[in-house]
Amino acid sequence: MQPRDLSATSPYVPGRGIEEVARDLGLDPDELIKLSSNENPHGSSPKAVDAVTDRAKEGLHVYPKAAHTDLTEKLADKWDVASEQIWVSPGADGAIDYLSRAMLDPGQSVLVPEPGFSYYSMSARHHHGEVSTYELSKDDGFSQTADLVLEAYDGERIVHLTSPHNPTGSEWTRAEITTLLEAVDDHTLVVVDEAYGEYSERPSSIELVDDYDNVAVLRTFSKAYGLAGLRIGYGVVPQAWADAYARVNTPFAANELACRAALAALDDDDHVDQSVETARWARDYLAENLDAPTFESAGNFVLADVGDASGVAERSQAEGVIIRDCSSFGLPGCVRISCGTREQTKTAVETLNGILAEVAPT
The missing domain is CATH 3.40.640.10 (Type I PLP-dependent aspartate aminotransferase-like (Major domain))
Structure with a gap:
């Protein structure tokens, strides 16, 4: 007994979760910043x-x-x-x-x-x-x-x-x-x-x-x-x-x-306004401060061209910042960075710039 042929259907590949990454790396989940799934860094509406x-x-x-x-x-x-x-x-x-x-x-x-x-x-x-x-x-x-x-x-x-x-x-x-x-x-x-x-x-x-x-x-x-x-x-x-x-x-x-x-x-305008304002700030901060070309974004994330998405994402994850390797989207040179809080976004940029300085072609 087998299901019908599903070989033409590629499974959805989600961003990795904090608990999963923390377990694999032997880290405390509180030490990680997850910017891989475009989630709201301010959490749910109170x-x-x-x-x-x-x-x-x-x-x-x-x-x-x-x-x-x-x-x-x-x-x-x-x-x-x-x-x-x-x-x-x-x-x-x-x-x-x-x-x-x-x-x-x-x-x-x-x-x-x-x-x-x-x-x-x-x-x-x-x-x-x-x-x-x-x-x-x-x-x-x-x-x-x-x-x-x-x-x-x-x-x-x-x-x-x-x-x-x-x-x-x-x-x-x-x-x-x-x-x-x-x-x-x-x-x-x-x-x-x-x-x-x-x-x-x-x-x-x-x-x-x-x-x-x-x-x-x-x-x-x-x-x-x-x-x-x-x-x-x-x-x-x-x-x-x-x-x-x-x-x-x-x-x-x-x-x-x-x-x-x-x-x-729907009645929590303050939460939505804060979420949107933070995302727009983070988009600008990433575009202006990340040492890699970025693409203009209207979402709560920024796509960056880092050359080796898999390598950069793996290094970033090991240093506590989880970002999305976009190889599964057919973009093996790009990573997607979700907009975090101001503190999270600044930490992500500092971490990524350190990695990019090491992996940049000479």
């Missing part, structure tokens, strides 16, 4: 923590129907859309699955960025779809344009965009997105992943869902809200086909604590 604690004390024996409804309505109000346009999910990757279920017939294709989030492809293949790619070029700073996508486009059912893009930090402009929406075939859905949207200064593409019926937008509470461990996100879709959610949603997939935490986090 209001969300209180909401989880209070709810847990009340009991977790009831299905999260009310919490799910409350969160849906609050998000609808936030974005000025109808409640049925909000597809609450276990992380933004859950919303990717819902859209794959809703849109893909077996054998239909999706078009995804390379480098990019591997789950776009994984979800398509899980739903018996095919995958094509469009290439973001290091030579032009990983610029994202409609022309770039349309050169590779061949009538795919779903086109995935990421803005800000992980791991490069590049963005789509509103004009380029609308150009693409108007150029693709009528049967093509354009999905804009805004997992890092809070860190960007550009308007959300959610503003487009009432004008176009071929766009959906993904958001998450994992980053700016600091709720990565609870796996809570959502999609926003056009009203014309929003009722498909009831047919593709996994029953009660977004759990009670996650929904309650997200509800509370």
Whole structure:
């Protein structure tokens, strides 16, 4: 007995955790700085923590129907859309699955960025779809344009965009997105992943869902809200086909604590403002002080070209700063450095500059 052939699906490779690295190196976890997974260095929203604690004390024996409804309505109000346009999910990757279920017939294709989030492809293949790619070029700073996508486009059912893009930090402009929406075939859905949207200064593409019926937008509470461990996100879709959610949603997939935490986090503007301000400061600090070329980023991370990503990341980890080797993204010369607190970011730059001085070609 064996599962079906999954050899075409590459597994998602997460950043290494502090406990894992500390165990391997025989170090105290408190001695390590983790800047490899784009997590919020300020932790979770305090209001969300209180909401989880209070709810847990009340009991977790009831299905999260009310919490799910409350969160849906609050998000609808936030974005000025109808409640049925909000597809609450276990992380933004859950919303990717819902859209794959809703849109893909077996054998239909999706078009995804390379480098990019591997789950776009994984979800398509899980739903018996095919995958094509469009290439973001290091030579032009990983610029994202409609022309770039349309050169590779061949009538795919779903086109995935990421803005800000992980791991490069590049963005789509509103004009380029609308150009693409108007150029693709009528049967093509354009999905804009805004997992890092809070860190960007550009308007959300959610503003487009009432004008176009071929766009959906993904958001998450994992980053700016600091709720990565609870796996809570959502999609926003056009009203014309929003009722498909009831047919593709996994029953009660977004759990009670996650929904309650997200509800509370939406009211914690101070935490989000602090998280965004720190990330923007850290981006500038890394760009100005790291002794390696960096790429302009609108996320809570910076991509740096260090020449030997594996070697630099391994050395940095041994010295207590965990960063992301981007070889798994097809960028063996680059590392991704998440934005830490001011102290963490300064320590990371000092550590990396010491390593780069030793490994730089003579």
